[in-house]
Amino acid sequence: MINARSALILLAIFLLNASLQAQPALSTGVSASGSGHSKFMPLNAVREGMRGKALTVFRGAEPEEFTVEILGVLPGAVGPKLDLIIGRISGGGADRTAVFAGMSGSPVYIDGKLVGAISYSFPFSKEPICGITPIEQMIQIFDQKPGPARASTGRPVFSVNDLSGVSMNQDLLPGQPQPSGIASGMRPNSALMAVAGQTFQRIATPVTFNGFVQQTLDLFGPRLMEAGLLPVAAAGGSAKIGPLKKADAKTLVGGTSVMMQLTRGDISLAASGTVTFRDGDKVYAFGHPFLSLGSSDLPMSESEVLTVVPSVNNSFKLSVPGAMVGRMTQDRSTGVYGNLGEAPKMIPVSVKVRTSRGGLQTLDFEVVKDELLTPLLLNMTIYNTIISQERGLGDTMVELKGRVALSSGGAIDLERRFAGSNASQLAAVAVSSPVNALLRSKFDGLQISKIELELGSVDGSVVASLDRIAVDRSFAKPGETVEVQAFARTPDGRMFLQRVRVAIPEDVPAGPLKIVIGDGAAIQKDSPAQHFVPRDLDDLVRTINLMKRPDRLYAQLSRTSAGALIGTNELPNLPPSVIATLNNERAAGGVNPYVQTIVKESLVPASDFIILGQQSISIEVVR
Numbered sequence: 353m354i355n356a357r358s359a360l361i362l363l364a365i366f367l368l369n370a371s372l373q374a375q376p377a378l379s380t381g382v383s384a385s386g387s388g389h390s391k392f393m394p395l396n397a398v399r400e401g402m403r404g405k406a407l408t409v410f411r412g413a414e415p416e417e418f419t420v421e422i423l424g425v426l427p428g429a430v431g432p433k434l435d436l437i438i439g440r441i442s443g444g445g446a447d448r449t450a451v452f453a454g455m456s457g458s459p460v461y462i463d464g465k466l467v468g469a470i471s472y473s474f475p476f477s478k479e480p481i482c483g484i485t486p487i488e489q490m491i492q493i494f495d496q497k498p499g500p501a502r503a504s505t506g507r508p509v510f511s512v513n514d515l516s517g518v519s520m521n522q523d524l525l526p527g528q529p530q531p532s533g534i535a536s537g538m539r540p541n542s543a544l545m546a547v548a549g550q551t552f553q554r555i556a557t558p559v560t561f562n563g564f565v566q567q568t569l570d571l572f573g574p575r576l577m578e579a580g581l582l583p584v585a586a587a588g589g590s591a592k593i594g595p596l597k598k599a600d601a602k603t604l605v606g607g608t609s610v611m612m613q614l615t616r617g618d619i620s621l622a623a624s625g626t627v628t629f630r631d632g633d634k635v636y637a638f639g640h641p642f643l644s645l646g647s648s649d650l651p652m653s654e655s656e657v658l659t660v661v662p663s664v665n666n667s668f669k670l671s672v673p674g675a676m677v678g679r680m681t682q683d684r685s686t687g688v689y690g691n692l693g694e695a696p697k698m699i700p701v702s703v704k705v706r707t708s709r710g711g712l713q714t715l716d717f718e719v720v721k722d723e724l725l726t727p728l729l730l731n732m733t734i735y736n737t738i739i740s741q742e743r744g745l746g747d748t749m750v751e752l753k754g755r756v757a758l759s760s761g762g763a764i765d766l767e768r769r770f771a772g773s774n775a776s777q778l779a780a781v782a783v784s785s786p787v788n789a790l791l792r793s794k795f796d797g798l799q800i801s802k803i804e805l806e807l808g809s810v811d812g813s814v815v816a817s818l819d820r821i822a823v824d825r826s827f828a829k830p831g832e833t834v835e836v837q838a839f840a841r842t843p844d845g846r847m848f849l850q851r852v853r854v855a856i857p858e859d860v861p862a863g864p865l866k867i868v869i870g871d872g873a874a875i876q877k878d879s880p881a882q883h884f885v886p887r888d889l890d891d892l893v894r895t896i897n898l899m900k901r902p903d904r905l906y907a908q909l910s911r912t913s914a915g916a917l918i919g920t921n922e923l924p925n926l927p928p929s930v931i932a933t934l935n936n937e938r939a940a941g942g943v944n945p946y947v948q949t950i951v952k953e954s955l956v957p958a959s960d961f962i963i964l965g966q967q968s969i970s971i972e973v974v975r
Contacts, residue, residue, distance in 0.1 A: 393465035395486045400424045404462035407607025409657045410445035415607030418444035420460050437484035449660045450480035453556040453582045454669025457626035457637040459606040469628040471639030472552040483552050485639035494689045508792050510884045515896045554640040556582040558668045562620040568736040593617045597675035599692040605630050611673045613651040617717030619733050624671040633692040645683040649696040650720050652678045699800045706808040707741050727788035734780040747813040750779040754805035762893045769903040771815045771962050786896050795889040816840040818965030821869050827972050831858045840963045854907050862975045868908040870966025872900030905956035
């Protein structure tokens with residue numbers, strides 16, 4: 353016989369089971385129908401005091417639950433008609449980590465319906481307050497059909513420095529640390545410093561580096577942080593280049609960790625976040641912009657979380673990338689969007705490094721194809737490759753040989769030497785600068801098929817300054833050879849002589865002839881053609897390959913004549929009638945008078961030193 357106490361226990365168990373069966377299960381967000389909107393809770397139904405559950409990965413690959421309490425809705429918090437749900441998280445792993453970098457996109461459910469993605473936080477908040485991007489806003493912005501594509505109305509104007517990499521393009525260089533209040537983003541003397549941390553900020557996106565040395569992270573970290581990326585310590589091995597993995601029912605569902613790979617292979621750089629919702633092959637994540645790229649083409653991969661590192665400043669997730677399962681195609685104000693089963697177009701890079709100690713190492717990796725990201729990533733990876741094998745401080749010489757191959761059959765040939773304390777940075781920019789010009793041109797059919805590089809390094813300074821030049825005669829006849837003596841001075845004060853033989857062309861007329869000996873940068877700087885608009889891709893590639901090398905001396909013969917310069921094309925010795933037509937009073941621009949005609953130009957044989965500077969002298973041509 354059942355006594356009263358046993359009956360009460362059985363009744364309690366019955367009521368508990370009934371309650372659990374009535375509780376809606378949390379959905380991971382996979383929808384076979386392709387819509388999934390019936391599983392969403394509309395923003396107008398969200399009320400203060402509601403409690404729900406959220407999912408994110410604290411360790412491994414399986415999402416864990418924690419509690420979210422709704423505090424209210426903040427209209428227009430992140431933009432016009434872009435509202436933010438305010439919540440407080442607790443329970444589970446959230447009690448240890450609070451809001452952490454890498455939590456972006458964690459789905460929030462109330463009564464089994466998806467409300468939105470945890471995406472914003474208050475820096476230095478004493479409570480784990482978070483901002484939640486409504487799922488309606490995430491879906492709507494990606495459901496909007498793009499307008500008709502507009503044809504390009506023009507091509508960018510390139511300077512000779514853009515094409516040759518002579519000057520260090522600031523967009524391709526590492527950012528400099530700004531004197532700021534740690535994570536406030538404000539200078540210490542700002543009037544708003546007193547209220548630093550009192551505005552919602554996007555949850556930082558942790559970027560994991562594999563194959564990078566700490567000096568690279570220190571140098572490029574400020575620029576990455578400006579973009580909302582948080583560099584974290586390298587974890588695990590490199591992300592191997594493998595085939596696209598076929599997705600299954602458990603691939604990138606709501607609450608799982610996702611990584612966007614910027615480079616993969618022997619050098620890996622990947623940013624991690626959390627999936628909010630999966631609808632068939634469509635994946636929605638982050639709840640805020642990644643890099644605000646708009647249309648994008650980045651590898652999207654699974655990942656495993658090693659741990660979440662608690663921090664008073666900013667807790668962050670340590671992840672390692674797994675297999676690539678798709679590509680991220682959109683990066684907008686309310687999140688990122690991608691498609692499973694699609695592979696992005698990457699640029700293969702192969703780098704052979706010859707060290708000053710006689711060693712040889714080959715690195716193979718891929719970088720994403722993007723007008724903004726690719727040059728910066730090339731700059732980082734090449735600089736990192738050099739300093740990981742050689743000294744990072746002091747004077748050194750870096751030799752670069754390489755080729756940027758295009759699918760159209762053309763190629764940009766690279767051969768340069770760099771010396772000084774910033775030789776490694778200059779060598780990296782010499783590769784990223786012409787690639788930047790190619791991507792900026794946006795010519796139809798442009799596809800970089802591969803980048804192959806050979807790098808070598810020698811310790812010590814090998815720079816000398818061109819002190820003066822002298823010729824063995826003041827008069828010469830057409831067809832004769834003049835010997836020019838170039839005197840260069842080394843940093844320790846020693847002087848050495850380099851003899852340059854210059855042949856006078858047979859068809860040069862009688863009169864004064866100017867001989868200029870100078871490095872490529874100085875010679876190029878004196879050219880009247882300092883800006884260039886390419887007609888097509890072949891024209892751009894040809895012009896880049898014709899850029900003068902700043903590490904070599906050139907011998908240039910020139911004389912005064914009547915002509916014109918149209919674009920980068922020199923038209924010397926024009927008849928007076930043609931010059932009058934080009935320089936009429938009813939038109940201006942497009943044509944520049946050009947009176948200094950280049951008669952002949954040749955590359956001086958290389959010496960052991962990189963000789964910088966320019967000197968000129970005149971002789972008389974007689975017949």
